[in-house]
Amino acid sequence: MNGGDHPLLQGELRLAGRLDGRFFDLLAALALTGSLHKAARAAGYSYKGAWLVLDAAQALTRTPLADKAAGGTGGGGTRLTAEGQALLAAWRALQARHTAFLHEQAAWLATQPALDALLKRMSMKTTARNQFLGRIADVTPGPTTTTVRVALDGGQAVTAAMTTEAAAELDVQPGQQALALVKSSEVVLVTDFGGYRLSARNQLAGTVSRVERGAVSSLIGLTLPGGTVVTASVTNDAVDGLALAAGQPATAVFKAYAVMLAVRT
Incomplete structure (x- = not known):
């Protein structure tokens, strides 16, 4: 990166395509x-x-x-x-x-x-497949745990739970733009609740839009209303057992503690 590069704009100068x-x-x-x-x-x-x-x-x-x-x-x-x-x-x-x-x-x-926000989001490098952009809707502090609800552009919300100390360090405030990061391995897909209710705070209903089968596990893309995609890593046995296929309704379920929150400093 050249000394004059902007944090989001990088350019390498070369002469004749070779002389750098x-x-x-x-x-x-x-x-x-x-x-x-x-x-x-x-x-x-x-x-x-x-x-x-x-x-x-x-x-x-x-x-x-x-x-x-x-x-x-x-x-x-x-x-x-x-x-x-x-x-x-x-x-x-x-x-x-x-x-x-x-x-x-x-x-x-x-x-x-809008473009600046997109580039800032793209500039963050993380292994978490799910990166949900939104704004903090509310913050509920507690003696040891603070919950933060992030409203997504599609109308859904993702709730993150963190230590109150971490929330103070991040200085989370309503109205802040934030990224909710969730590993695909933390996402459970439910196709039929069978009359039961789950304790997991985050339950996002959508439609299976992608099934990428691997040797042992598959990546399942679940498209929510509004276009946001949730990716889940599911064993091939579970894919076969649930007969997961594109067009099938399902709900992505993950705990609030599985959500890592990122806010710009």
């Missing part, structure tokens, strides 16, 4: 030290690797970018040619323009709240 920041770090170090050994170490190349990348670059530019200086009282070394210096100067100018471009796009992104 690491290569120009080599040129800059070579201009500074006059030693290919030192420049290679600074840019993370072996000595042989540095010569190979220079040779490849010179094949593109069709002109020498560095040459070996003759030995003498000051000793030998390797220096940039005039063409190498010009290429390095051009890179630095383009890099400054590239950084300015990213700042310009970041300023535009700030005027697009």
Whole structure:
């Protein structure tokens, strides 16, 4: 990531599709030290690797970018040619323009709240397959446990239970945008309650929209009214036993303690 990158916008500058920041770090170090050994170490190349990348670059530019200086009282070394210096100067100018471009796009992104929120959600890396975006509808604190209800865009709600200490650290407040994270292995699918009621706080009714069968288990996608999809990891035996198939109504059930809440700082 270049130094001018926005947290949500990243761009890598390359010349001719091959010459990247690491290569120009080599040129800059070579201009500074006059030693290919030192420049290679600074840019993370072996000595042989540095010569190979220079040779490849010179094949593109069709002109020498560095040459070996003759030995003498000051000793030998390797220096940039005039063409190498010009290429390095051009890179630095383009890099400054590239950084300015990213700042310009970041300023535009700030005027697009929906897109900005989408990119922020995408930037979070987690193994939890289920990431429900919504806003905190209410917070119910207790001596040791606090429950937080997140209203989803589709009209459903997901309830998370956490320690009161964790809720205080997150400073959860009604109206905050939040992500409710649930592992697919924590989701139980129910196709028939048989007259029973379950204690699990979260029970989301929808329609099976996807069955991806694996060697041992399957991933089941359950689409809720409004389009939100809940993914459950179910053993193949359970898939066969329930005869799960696309178009079948089912309810995704998971405990409030299985929900991890994420809010932006």
